Amino acid sequence: MLAKLHAGVLPDEAERQHVDCKEEAGRRGAGGVLLPGKPQNLAAADQLASEVACLANTPGGGALIVGVEDSTGRFLGAALEEDWLRHRIYERVGLAPAVEAVTVDGMRLLVVYAAEAREPVEDLKGRIRWRAGGHCEPVDRAEWWLHRQNVTGHDPMAAVTDHTYLEVSPGAVAAAQRYLSSSSGPGATPRSASVRDLLNSLGVLRPDGKLSQAGALTFCPADRTYLSLSAIDVEGGDVLLPPLDLSGLSLLEQVAAVEDRLDALNTSLRLEGRQGFAVTSVRRLPEGAVREAVLNGVVHRDWMQPDPVVITWIDADSAVQVVSPGGFVGGMNAGNVLTQRYARYPALADLFRALHLVEKQGLGVDRMYRDMVTLGHRPPVLVEEEGPRVRVRLTGGRPVLPVMNLVTRIQPNIRQRDVRVALIVYTLLREPFVTAERLTGVLQRSSDETAEALEAAAECLVGDEPLLAHYKDVWVLSDAAVAALEAVADRDELRRRGVLPYIKPDITGAEAVSRKWLSIHDRYTSGDHALLTGLTTTGARGQLERLERDGLLIRGEGAGRNSHFIAGPGLKQTPDSTV
Structure with missing residues (x-):
């Protein structure tokens, strides 16, 4: 195609079913004057995302040559950054195409390669199109x-x-x-x-x-039960609600019946906070998280196995457990569900997506995590068990109002919906500090992606103050974030809910903070301890000296500003633990 265009062949004559030429959108000024290209052009990203969706729907996929005038084939050039464009297209249509820069006659062009999709891809207008000859045409x-x-x-x-x-x-x-x-x-x-x-x-x-x-x-009506829902009072306790025989109903009817029963079990709680925090009503478990857990088990289960998806409501724990036949597939596991995307049955997943029952593939899992931790609940538990089968457990109950207060004060507002920010905050509510290395496992992302997530969280504000603070080589919650938590609950209540256990700790808590710091550092100062625990420098020094007397710390060489402690025999002999 490039050779033909270079030889003067017009695009309409040179274009084929799998190759298309595009001029960047947003580069024409008054009178059609060509404007200089920009490395980041949202209009072009929107335009090319829809074209990539069209090519991905086309059997065999295809390529876009970006930077060519549509009518004449003249090379106009393209200034878009490859990585930026790739990510923007991914954000819009869920596909990450290969983007390659090529130079023809001294002019930089881009070639965007779209692989054939495993399931239909909607463009930005909700259409499904594919290439027919040299044009994109609608297809149902x-x-x-x-x-x-x-x-x-x-x-x-x-x-x-x-x-x-x-x-x-x-x-x-x-x-x-x-x-x-x-x-x-x-x-x-x-x-x-x-x-x-x-x-x-x-x-x-x-x-x-x-x-x-x-x-x-x-x-169509089924000859068996696909979803088996029961309710018990406590683990191993009495049955409150036995499973129903849903045979004779279609899968969709069974899903609707189970949702209605879960809706009745998942009752609302009325909450009232202190200091003007709004009165609100929330479910014992976030409705979206419950739906995602159930439908994920239905859509991605192994349908070659005859067993139903088993759903159990545990009333005393405000918990739901979903066990689906079949293990993880497509390279997925419990440690990458936030980042890996794979559908065992693309046609079934697309049908449930078309019914608006599930989000775009994988995004529902992100939201399940986010909806749980932003209420102060534990993150979902996902494990693969023998069978094989996958078990998902959500444990809710009364939300932690201080956590809700902090989340609703995060600015900009859009970051309140960012699962990465939610998980970083959740971790720091329970640990005195985090490192990028620690967060790679929490966020299930690469080092570079984790660094990007930390940058996004560090740019967030609570009121006019930063959400996070950088201290030496670690990140901690800012004073403003801690104040937002303490504005709704006193310290004892926070500690009972597992929030900020390291602030103003007793000697046992001081030992845990010291152990965590010294697990990745060579020395520990009273200044370090004061910043991590909120104690005064004098109080921090007193706790460290107490740990020294107990043989857990040893005073290092140096005095004054060089005064510090190192791990003692007692601290080294006791296994490390998370605060």
């Missing part, structure tokens, strides 16, 4: 999956069945309309749509009236 989900099945046949949920739309359960159609009516976004299906139109818009109906496996599973 059903046609997309039909072609996908004919070409690859690797996803059993995309396979055609003998079931027709006439076998669809009226209750499943009503449930689908209920879920779709909750969304008014692009591509929403009108409630008055016929059954055929509804199924076609969801991508599960073939031109001959046959349903895909995902469609038959979701909409």
Whole structure:
């Protein structure tokens, strides 16, 4: 393509199904005058994101040549930064294409490579398009999956069945309309749509009236229970609510029935804080987190296994546990669920996404973590067990009001929804300091990504003060953040809820803080201890001298400003622990 353009062939004559030429959006001024290019151009990112979605939907994928005038083929150049553009496209359509800079006739161009997607990709207007000849044309989900099945046949949920739309359960159609009516976004299906139109818009109906496996599973009556929900009072205790026999209902009807029962179990709590904190009502567990845990178990389970997804509500703990058949797949594990994206059955995942039951792949897990920790609850527990099976546990109860107060005061507001910031704050509520190395495991991200997350958190404010403070080679909560917590609850109440256990500690707490610091540092000063614990310098020195007398610390060489302590035999012999 580049050779043809260089030889003077017009784009319309040179373009092929898998290659397209684009001029950067936003580079024309008054009278069509070409303006200088910019390394970061949001208009161009929006334009190219939709074009990448089109190419990704096209069998075989394709490439965009950026920096070419559409009508003449003249090389205009492209100034966009490759990494910036790649990330902006990923933010918009969930795909991270390869972006490569090339030079032709001394002019810098960009080539954006889009691999063929495993599932339909919507552009910024909610459309599914693919290349037909030299242009992007609309395609419906059903046609997309039909072609996908004919070409690859690797996803059993995309396979055609003998079931027709006439076998669809009226209750499943009503449930689908209920879920779709909750969304008014692009591509929403009108409630008055016929059954055929509804199924076609969801991508599960073939031109001959046959349903895909995902469609038959979701909409046709089942001969067994797919979701088994029970409630108990305590672990190993009495059954409060036995599981129902849901056979005869479609998967979608079973999902709706389980959601309704969980909604009744997950009652609301009325909260009233101190010092003007607003009276509010919240669920014992965040509704979005509960839904994600259940639907994640349904969509990503191994459907070759006959066992149901087992859901247990533990009333005394305000907890829900979801056990789904099948282990982790696609390189995923409990340590990377925040960053890895994989669907065992892309057609089923896309159907639930089209029904607005789940978020774009993987984002729901992020929000499950965020919704839990911003209320002061523990992060979700995800483990793979023998079977194999995956168990997810959420434990809620009465939220920690000081944590809610702190989160709602974080500026800019958008960072209140950032799962990275939420997890950094959660960690610092329980540990006196963090390092980038410590956070790589918490955030499940690389060192560079963790550094970026720390920068984002460090730029946040609480009122007019920073959220975090940098001290030596570690990060701590700022005085303003601690004050926001203490404005809603006294120190004893905070400690009972596991928040700021290291502030004004007793000697046992002082030992824990010292141990944590000396696990990664050679020396510990009274100034270090004072900053981490909120004690006065005199009080901090007194605690360290007490630890010295107990044989846990040894006074190092030096006096005055060089005065410090090192780990003593007692501290070295006791295993390290998290504060």
